[in-house]
Amino acid sequence: MLSAVRTCLLPAVGLYLLGLKVLLVQLFSTRLRLPAMPRQDGKVAIVTGGGRGIGYEVARHMARLGAHVIIAGRDEQEGLAAVRRICEEYKKAKVNFNKLDLASLQSVRQFVQKFKEQDLPLNILVNNAGVMLVPEGCTEDGFEQHFGVNYLGHFLLTWLLLDTLKDSGKCGDFSRVVNVSSSAHRIGKIQLNDLNSRQGYSAHAAYCQSKLAQLLFSSHLNKELQRGGFPVSSCAVDPGMVDTALYRHLWTPLRLVYSAIAHLLLRTPEEGAASVLYTALSPVLEGEFGGDYWANCCREMTTPPTFDPQLQLSLWEISLQLLACSSSGLKADKQDSSLKSTSDTDTNSS
Numbered sequence: 001m002l003s004a005v006r007t008c009l010l011p012a013v014g015l016y017l018l019g020l021k022v023l024l025v026q027l028f029s030t031r032l033r034l035p036a037m038p039r040q041d042g043k044v045a046i047v048t049g050g051g052r053g054i055g056y057e058v059a060r061h062m063a064r065l066g067a068h069v070i071i072a073g074r075d076e077q078e079g080l081a082a083v084r085r086i087c088e089e090y091k092k093a094k095v096n097f098n099k100l101d102l103a104s105l106q107s108v109r110q111f112v113q114k115f116k117e118q119d120l121p122l123n124i125l126v127n128n129a130g131v132m133l134v135p136e137g138c139t140e141d142g143f144e145q146h147f148g149v150n151y152l153g154h155f156l157l158t159w160l161l162l163d164t165l166k167d168s169g170k171c172g173d174f175s176r177v178v179n180v181s182s183s184a185h186r187i188g189k190i191q192l193n194d195l196n197s198r199q200g201y202s203a204h205a206a207y208c209q210s211k212l213a214q215l216l217f218s219s220h221l222n223k224e225l226q227r228g229g230f231p232v233s234s235c236a237v238d239p240g241m242v243d244t245a246l247y248r249h250l251w252t253p254l255r256l257v258y259s260a261i262a263h264l265l266l267r268t269p270e271e272g273a274a275s276v277l278y279t280a281l282s283p284v285l286e287g288e289f290g291g292d293y294w295a296n297c298c299r300e301m302t303t304p305p306t307f308d309p310q311l312q313l314s315l316w317e318i319s320l321q322l323l324a325c326s327s328s329g330l331k332a333d334k335q336d337s338s339l340k341s342t343s344d345t346d347t348n349s350s
């Protein structure tokens with residue numbers, strides 16, 4: 001009984017209280033608007049989960065600014081419909097859909113292979129796709145779903161695309177990795193010995209853990225890139241509370257309340273996309289001014305675990321082990337060989 005309270009009830013109460021606080025702050029703040037951003041002609045961007053919600057608005061705005069946008073998602077119909085809508089709105093838009101299921105490491109690898117066959121640069125990678133409060137279940141490779149989709153799938157995607165990001169960035173025009181996290185990371189705990197929540201499942205705790213993991217990854221990656229002198233930065237961003245389908249797995253009574261009030265109280269997907277677009281496109285974040293954690297288009301301080309270098313490193317190393325990636329992947333010249341050697345040797349659990 002006591003352990004059920006600790007495992008399930010406390011994380012749920014924590015997340016709802018945090019949500020309430022974020023909502024109140026949001027309601028009493030001025031409406032978030034994206035400042036004018038520079039044209040992106042010639043740039044190539046990948047937006048995961050760009051078929052709907054915040055990701056769709058990010059893809060749409062980037063296409064409007066002239067970027068070639070690749071919407072990466074698991075639902076082909078939804079992705080193609082998003083491409084059609086954007087092309088109807090902006091006749092000159094350059095948008096494609098490519099299939100990517102972050103719950104399958106094989107799908108991530110196939111996506112990257114297909115992308116690389118096109119021989120395109122990659123200037124912006126927006127790791128946006130996500131799931132929240134999904135029932136207990138596993139990804140194709142046996143990882144807990146929040147951990148596998150929100151964090152590990154994006155880790156592998158970024159890792160496999162690092163060489164292209166590095167080749168596409170230059171001094172004064174860095175490539176950018178934008179990790180769409182959440183204020184929920186503030187109450188997240190990284191269970192290094194139970195990343196897949198096998199010792200007791202709480203969907204709330206698993207979501208918060210995955211969002212903290214994204215921040216730790218983002219920060220460590222940025223440090224490694226800076227240390228290596230590569231023209232790529234990595235930052236994390238909170239879009240705020242946004243009225244999207246992300247909330248569809250809420251407990252039924254809460255979902256009913258949500259559907260009645262969300263459109264009045266929460267941000268629209270377009271407003272939610274503002275901070276993501278700001279971190280992806282703003283000249284303010286150029287070069288060494290990139291990195292860190294952003295919310296409401298501002299750099300924000302966050303909780304101490306996020307800056308814990310030992311925690312960052314431990315999670316990084318465990319993730320590389322889980323994905324069977326060699327840590328030499330950050331060395332430009334060894335990237336290809338290190339990745340080739342990993343492709344057949346995924347491990348299945350933590």
Ligand SMILES: NC(=O)c1ccc[n+]([C@@H]2O[C@H](COP(=O)([O-])OP(=O)(O)OC[C@H]3O[C@@H](n4cnc5c(N)ncnc54)[C@H](OP(=O)(O)O)[C@@H]3O)[C@@H](O)[C@H]2O)c1
Nearest residue numbers: 049053054075101102103128129130182241242244245246
């Ligand atoms: N909405 C908020 O209040 C809020 C607050 C903080 C942070 N965020 C973050 O913002 C990001 C975008 O969320 P949203 O609010 O726009 O939610 P959303 O409307 O539910 O969009 C999520 C997107 O992720 C995709 N996705 C889910 N699982 C996937 C998988 N296995 N492989 C590939 N794509 C997958 C979905 O595709 P399908 O259609 O195929 O499911 C969908 O396109 C998420 O990372 C979320 O954690 C949102």
